[in-house]
Amino acid sequence: MKITNIRIGEISVPLKTPFKTALRTVNSVEDIIVEIHTDTGNVGYGEAPPTGVITGDTKGAIIGALKDHIIKSIIGMDIENFEEIMLKLDKSLVKNTSAKAAIDIALYDLYGQLYNAPLYKMLGGYKKEIITDVTISVNDPEEMAKDSLDAIRRGFDTLKIKVGKDASMDLERMKAIRNAIGYDVKLRIDANQGWKPKEAVKILRKMEDTGLDIEFVEQPVEAHDIEGLKYVTDNISIPVLADESVFSAKDALTILQNRAADYINIKLMKTGGLHNALKICSIAEVYGVECMIGCMLEAKVSVNAAVHLAAAKSIITKIDLDGPVLCSEDPVEGGAIFDEFKITLNDAPGLGIKKVNGIRYLD
Numbered sequence: 001m002k003i004t005n006i007r008i009g010e011i012s013v014p015l016k017t018p019f020k021t022a023l024r025t026v027n028s029v030e031d032i033i034v035e036i037h038t039d040t041g042n043v044g045y046g047e048a049p050p051t052g053v054i055t056g057d058t059k060g061a062i063i064g065a066l067k068d069h070i071i072k073s074i075i076g077m078d079i080e081n082f083e084e085i086m087l088k089l090d091k092s093l094v095k096n097t098s099a100k101a102a103i104d105i106a107l108y109d110l111y112g113q114l115y116n117a118p119l120y121k122m123l124g125g126y127k128k129e130i131i132t133d134v135t136i137s138v139n140d141p142e143e144m145a146k147d148s149l150d151a152i153r154r155g156f157d158t159l160k161i162k163v164g165k166d167a168s169m170d171l172e173r174m175k176a177i178r179n180a181i182g183y184d185v186k187l188r189i190d191a192n193q194g195w196k197p198k199e200a201v202k203i204l205r206k207m208e209d210t211g212l213d214i215e216f217v218e219q220p221v222e223a224h225d226i227e228g229l230k231y232v233t234d235n236i237s238i239p240v241l242a243d244e245s246v247f248s249a250k251d252a253l254t255i256l257q258n259r260a261a262d263y264i265n266i267k268l269m270k271t272g273g274l275h276n277a278l279k280i281c282s283i284a285e286v287y288g289v290e291c292m293i294g295c296m297l298e299a300k301v302s303v304n305a306a307v308h309l310a311a312a313k314s315i316i317t318k319i320d321l322d323g324p325v326l327c328s329e330d331p332v333e334g335g336a337i338f339d340e341f342k343i344t345l346n347d348a349p350g351l352g353i354k355k356v357n358g359i360r361y362l363d
């Protein structure tokens with residue numbers, strides 16, 4: 001199964017409501033899609049969202065990385081030589097993890113098709129169904145309480161609450177939500193780097209003292225501030241999950257060796273795809289540290305790949321794969337079925353994607 005052509009396109013999918021974090025506000029998913037075509041007539045699909053404030057990858061940078069570096073380095077190669085293709089992909093240029101992830105995902109899709117097996121079974125096949133949380137955007141406390149109640153009515157039993165914007169309001173936000181929803185639903189919070197270390201400890205201790213029952217706090221401080229992350233982890237009881245601080249397997253090792261966080265959030269757009277995400281799973285297994293699998297604002301192609309990984313690996317115990325349910329439309333035919341909180345895999349080969357509708361080709 002030789003790679004004969006790699007096509008690049010873009011899709012645009014409006015969100016149901018604006019997505020707001022401490023880092024950005026977004027109204028639609030604007031992602032790059034890749035199709036890897038082979039001499040056997042198979043097509044592998046991949047996707048990359050431009051999340052400049054987190055990965056540094058803009059739309060132009062993703063297209064440039066694909067056209068000027070990555071495609072040239074793997075065209076003509078045989079999917080049977082999978083390890084060799086992955087080495088070429090890694091070495092094609094530094095950083096640019098989103099462009100690499102799009103290609104890595106499409107290659108794994110073809111790898112599954114080559115051996116006629118669904119990807120989650122090839123990676124471990126731990127389960128076939130997973131349950132995701134849903135994100136509540138950062139707004140004023142009343143609106144967040146209302147959005148949380150709506151999410152519970154839709155069946156979600158775990159909410160990921162965005163905080164870290166106008167820090168003085170964060171305690172009020174969480175009190176308003178807890179008062180509205182009661183204690184049967186899990187609340188995890190994500191500050192998206194919005195606090196300083198001492199400020200984070202102050203706010204989180206108040207949340208502890210108020211009995212808000214927070215499952216964990218995600219990325220309280222700036223991504224590069226590992227010392228600050230450790231300071232927060234050492235000084236509160238709520239567990240800390242590292243997100244923007246961990247891109248590579250080496251980053252994960254540094255966090256775990258220093259006990260700078262309690263959990264790791266794996267995202268394919270940070271790792272450069274599944275092959276590096278698998279390395280983080282192995283490191284976490286060695287340390288006995290559970291992982292979350294997350295996504296950026298992504299449609300169903302790349303989130304599908306994350307679903308396969310989540311279903312394959314027992315070390316992934318927390319799921320934040322709500323990208324597709326935040327979208328108002330689904331451009332993807334085939335693949336996993338997203339029914340609000342419940343995500344069910346099927347046993348079609350690879351990712352099981354039949355078609356992506358509405359692609360505007362850029363080649």
Ligand SMILES: C[C@H](N)C(=O)N[C@H](CCC(=O)O)C(=O)O
Nearest residue numbers: 051135294295296297320322323
């Ligand atoms: C969409 C997902 N639930 C999420 O919250 N991801 C964010 C980053 C998303 C983005 O800005 O595109 C995160 O975990 O920080």
Ligand SMILES: [Mg+2]
Nearest residue numbers: 190218219243
């Ligand atoms: Mg996060």
